Amino acid sequence: MRHPRRFSVGNFLLASSAGLVFLFLMLPLLVVFPISVSSASYLQFPPPGFSWQWYQRYLDDPGWIDATIRSVQAATLCTVLAMGLGVPLSFFLVRSRLAGVRVLDRLAAAPIIVPTIILSIALYGVFSRLQLIGEWYGVAIAHTVLALPFVVILVGAGLRTFDEAQEQAAAGLGAAWPRIIWRVTLPQLRPSLISAAFLAFISSFDELVLAMFLSGASMTLPKKMFDNIMMEIDPTIAAVSVLQILLVGLCLGLTSLFGRGALTTTITR
Amino acid sequence: MQLSVKGVVRRFGPVAALGGVDLDVAEGEFLTILGPSGSGKTTLLKTVAGFEIPDEGAVLLGGEDVTLSPPRRRDMGMVFQNYALFPHMTVAQNVAFPLEMRRRPREEITRRVEEALRLVELQAFGERLPRQLSGGQQQRVALARAVVFGPRLLLLDEPFGALDRKLREALQLEVRRLQRRLRLTTLFITHDQEEALIMSDRIAVMERGRIEQVGPPAELYARPATRFVADFLGESNLLEGSLLDGVAQVPGFGGVPLAGAHPPGTVTLLLRPEALRLATEAEAAPCQGLGRVVETIFLGLSAKLRLQMDGGAEVLARIPLRPSSPPPASEGATMLVGFSPEDVHVVPRG
Amino acid sequence: MSSPGDSRRTLARRELGLFLLGLPALLMLGVVFAWPVLRLLSLSVEGGTLEHFEKATLDGLYVTVLADSLKIAAMVTGICLLLAYPVAVWLSRAGRVGAALGLFALLLPFWTSVLVRTYAWLVLLGRNGVINRSLRDWGWIDAPLPLLHNMGGVLIGMVQVLLPYMVLPIYAALLRVDPDLSRAAEGLGAPAWRSFLRITFPLSLSGVSAGCALVFVLSLGFFITPALLGGGRVIMISMLIEQQVREFLDWPFAAALSTVLLAATLVIYALIGRLTRGGRHATS
Numbered sequence: 067m068r069h070p071r072r073f074s075v076g077n078f079l080l081a082s083s084a085g086l087v088f089l090f091l092m093l094p095l096l097v098v099f100p101i102s103v104s105s106a107s108y109l110q111f112p113p114p115g116f117s118w119q120w121y122q123r124y125l126d127d128p129g130w131i132d133a134t135i136r137s138v139q140a141a142t143l144c145t146v147l148a149m150g151l152g153v154p155l156s157f158f159l160v161r162s163r164l165a166g167v168r169v170l171d172r173l174a175a176a177p178i179i180v181p182t183i184i185l186s187i188a189l190y191g192v193f194s195r196l197q198l199i200g201e202w203y204g205v206a207i208a209h210t211v212l213a214l215p216f217v218v219i220l221v222g223a224g225l226r227t228f229d230e231a232q233e234q235a236a237a238g239l240g241a242a243w244p245r246i247i248w249r250v251t252l253p254q255l256r257p258s259l260i261s262a263a264f265l266a267f268i269s270s271f272d273e274l275v276l277a278m279f280l281s282g283a284s285m286t287l288p289k290k291m292f293d294n295i296m297m298e299i300d301p302t303i304a305a306v307s308v309l310q311i312l313l314v315g316l317c318l319g320l321t322s323l324f325g326r327g328a329l330t331t332t333i334t335r
Numbered sequence: 336m337q338l339s340v341k342g343v344v345r346r347f348g349p350v351a352a353l354g355g356v357d358l359d360v361a362e363g364e365f366l367t368i369l370g371p372s373g374s375g376k377t378t379l380l381k382t383v384a385g386f387e388i389p390d391e392g393a394v395l396l397g398g399e400d401v402t403l404s405p406p407r408r409r410d411m412g413m414v415f416q417n418y419a420l421f422p423h424m425t426v427a428q429n430v431a432f433p434l435e436m437r438r439r440p441r442e443e444i445t446r447r448v449e450e451a452l453r454l455v456e457l458q459a460f461g462e463r464l465p466r467q468l469s470g471g472q473q474q475r476v477a478l479a480r481a482v483v484f485g486p487r488l489l490l491l492d493e494p495f496g497a498l499d500r501k502l503r504e505a506l507q508l509e510v511r512r513l514q515r516r517l518r519l520t521t522l523f524i525t526h527d528q529e530e531a532l533i534m535s536d537r538i539a540v541m542e543r544g545r546i547e548q549v550g551p552p553a554e555l556y557a558r559p560a561t562r563f564v565a566d567f568l569g570e571s572n573l574l575e576g577s578l579l580d581g582v583a584q585v586p587g588f589g590g591v592p593l594a595g596a597h598p599p600g601t602v603t604l605l606l607r608p609e610a611l612r613l614a615t616e617a618e619a620a621p622c623q624g625l626g627r628v629v630e631t632i633f634l635g636l637s638a639k640l641r642l643q644m645d646g647g648a649e650v651l652a653r654i655p656l657r658p659s660s661p662p663p664a665s666e667g668a669t670m671l672v673g674f675s676p677e678d679v680h681v682v683p684r685g
Numbered sequence: 686m687s688s689p690g691d692s693r694r695t696l697a698r699r700e701l702g703l704f705l706l707g708l709p710a711l712l713m714l715g716v717v718f719a720w721p722v723l724r725l726l727s728l729s730v731e732g733g734t735l736e737h738f739e740k741a742t743l744d745g746l747y748v749t750v751l752a753d754s755l756k757i758a759a760m761v762t763g764i765c766l767l768l769a770y771p772v773a774v775w776l777s778r779a780g781r782v783g784a785a786l787g788l789f790a791l792l793l794p795f796w797t798s799v800l801v802r803t804y805a806w807l808v809l810l811g812r813n814g815v816i817n818r819s820l821r822d823w824g825w826i827d828a829p830l831p832l833l834h835n836m837g838g839v840l841i842g843m844v845q846v847l848l849p850y851m852v853l854p855i856y857a858a859l860l861r862v863d864p865d866l867s868r869a870a871e872g873l874g875a876p877a878w879r880s881f882l883r884i885t886f887p888l889s890l891s892g893v894s895a896g897c898a899l900v901f902v903l904s905l906g907f908f909i910t911p912a913l914l915g916g917g918r919v920i921m922i923s924m925l926i927e928q929q930v931r932e933f934l935d936w937p938f939a940a941a942l943s944t945v946l947l948a949a950t951l952v953i954y955a956l957i958g959r960l961t962r963g964g965r966h967a968t969s
Contacts, residue, residue: 076877080771083775084771084774084776087768091848091849092793094845095801097805098805147713151710161703162704170707170711179951179954180906183943184906184926185722188721189717189721191721211713211714272798274800291800291804295913304804307798307805318792318796385872406871406872407871407873407874407876410874411872412872413869413872417865419868421866421869421870421884423887423888432875432883433873436879481873484873484874
């Protein structure tokens with residue numbers, strides 16, 4: 067005779083409410099797919115027919131392509147800066163025993179808490195004097211401020227679980243410091259580093275509020291999308307959205323492949 | 336209360352964690368499940384506690400079938416490996432928890448919590464939080480919480496694993512005294528054979544989801560039913576020999592006359608290290624051979640010697656040492672090794 | 686031979702090295718973050734007058750906007766908590782595959798542009814949007830429901846964006862709760878729901894308050910979603926700040942509003958953080 071497994075009403079309710087919330091979260095992502103391949107020239111649902119025309123229009127419009135290239139440039143520079151500055155900063159914040167390091171820790175995390183609109187107009191004031199408005203690298207520098215906390219939190223979390231005795235062991239075996247960091251420490255932080263780089267890239271690529279103020283006439287992709295939504299809603303933006311969702315999905319998949327769960331620790335700290 | 340486990344099977348995918356376990360624990364008995372990790376002992380405990388439901392078989396408590404009852408209806412007190420004390424409640428609140436769940440009146444709860452804490456000598460610690468206590472104290476709180484409501488069965492899941500040796504030994508005796516005093520039927524899980532020998536009325540040795548042998552510690556030690564039990568419990572020399580007309584031919588020792596009837600063929604003989612005699616003390620032994628000392632380990636009260644028998648296997652001998660004893664033989668020395676056939680146990684084939 | 690002086694010198698050298706590692710990033714944060722923000726805030730009292738603060742905190746119009754922003758932030762936080770808790774519990778109990786899928790369904794929208802999601806809500810909730818169209822086609826309604834350009838639309842959009850910020854800390858707190866604790870509770874006689882209320886829930890409160898702090902603070906400064914989904918009928922303080930700079934070029938007043946917003950943000954964050962420390966047993 068086989069005994070039945072327990073069935074609980076509570077678990078059923080829990081699973082169904084969780085399922086509904088997941089649906090709510092995914093709904094906006096799912097809805098843009100059918101619209102992006104609609105044959106109608108205005109917003110119509112369900113789409114009357116299938117067509118690639120909106121993807122075609124995106125590719126044919128130099129405005130869209132320029133904005134995309136500018137965003138990729140800015141996000142790449144932002145990633146390089148955020149990693150180049152943030153990884154060493156994490157070492158300092160995690161390992162230093164100076165009294166003031168807790169305050170600096172707060173400073174590094176502050177850009178998450180301080181409303182972006184405040185930073186935006188603050189930088190708008192400074193950048194307009196320096197004639198940086200409309201330069202893609204100006205946007206990238208501003209985005210670096212927002213990306214730094216992610217890098218510091220992720221790499222810091224990785225560093226805290228790393229056993230420093232390994233470095234001492236390596237030093238005892240005759241290795242010099244730069245080599246120790248490069249050969250012993252960083253390889254073990256790889257999941258955190260990959261996740262951090264991905265987050266830095268995406269956070270810049272998606273960012274709108276800073277870009278609205280700082281990108282001027284040379285728009286980034288989100289700024290171009292924003293203007294497009296304000297003017298007329300045509301399905302080109304659905305096509306762009308689909309491409310962006312696929313990009314994020316791809317990066318997320320790659321990161322979970324190589325990042326081993328480091329991603330979820332970001333916001334859980 | 337009396338516990339019966341009848342034909343319990345639990346599979347995880349293709350693996351059978353429990354492959355048909357039968358076990359009876361008498362009222363007031365302290366029974367230990369002993370086995371290496373992965374032997375299924377934790378699954379068995381979880382099944383008795385109700386955290387696992389077996390695929391087949393039944394769990395009876397005092398004759399009542401509780402196989403499908405949820406844990407909270409089983410009235411069993413359990414001490415977890417890491418104690419599982421509620422970190423946000425004080426010691427007193429932890430101990431009061433099972434009484435609250437049983438909706439006992441306030442005064443009774445206060446009184447019984449106090450009694451239970453006195454029992455484990457922690458009267459003064461009621462208002463502390465668990466993390467403010469030492470490991471041994473936390474363990475005693477867990478014990479008080481498990482016995483405060485008068486459980487029908489006490490379950491102990493390797494509760495001494497996290498403690499250092501001295502503390503562990505003290506607590507083992509304390510738990511044993513408490514169990515005797517409250518006459519609690521107790522199921523104890525451990526992988527530590529020494530602990531099992533010290534504490535138990537009976538031991539059940541588990542391996543690969545089955546119970547190999549159940550019996551009092553002395554019986555299991557002297558007369559293991561299987562090779563696994565012989566090997567797992569204590570140190571052992573397992574000598575292979577061929578049996579003919581009641582005499583086993585053992586390489587290195589010659590003929591060993593065996594009492595009782597055994598089927599002819601290959602036999603496995605168990606010889607505990609303390610049964611071996613060395614040098615002059617071996618001269619009178621009925622079974623003898625020459626051995627070369629491979630290694631000598633000094634242990635204080637005794638010494639352990641590994642010897643390579645001439646034409647036979649390696650054996651382990653343990654000899655008692657008195658302060659006046661000469662130092663045990665050094666490595667490389669050859670000496671007489673002997674034993675008496677009465678100290679030999681024939682391990683049944685299987 | 687090493688002396689105490691030597692070890693002190695080694696330590697000092699280590700600290701100096703670490704500091705030099707952190708210095709470039711700290712300089713960058715100072716120049717591109719702290720200094721511009723402080724400079725902006727100082728504009729609010731330019732000319733030694735407090736008139737801009739008076740206007741920001743006494744003028745009925747602006748007080749209403751600030752109150753509305755707080756109200757919206759509170760509502761978003763409440764709704765997020767209600768929706769996030771069951772999800773976090775489910776995730777913490779799901780098997781490997783379930784948890785991986787769940788986290789993917791949580792993180793994919795999380796990292797998708799806010800703009801994409803806001804656009805999708807326009808498509809879904811509009812007068813001729815997917816929902817209204819479907820309901821009309823099925824004959825459930827005659828006139829389109831006002832789902833957009835009102836408070837409801839703003840709340841839906843903001844909750845969808847901020848929900849992961851609530852789920853993840855609670856999920857993390859739940860994972861830190863030893864599953865043996867609820868087993869112990871059940872073994873000691875507690876029904877599953879009581880064991881949850883007495884053991885698991887109190888131990889997850891650190892995650893709850895971390896999530897609430899994050900969601901409240903982020904929604905207080907929200908800009909894009911209310912601007913697009915509110916249709917001008919829902920004004921939050923960040924939109925007001927943008928308007929002062931863009932349309933009226935009134936920097937001192939924008940600075941005063943920013944100061945008020947930042948102060949509210951920091952005070953609330955610190956308050957919720959203090960509550961958190963009260964329930965910090967879970968991690969010990």
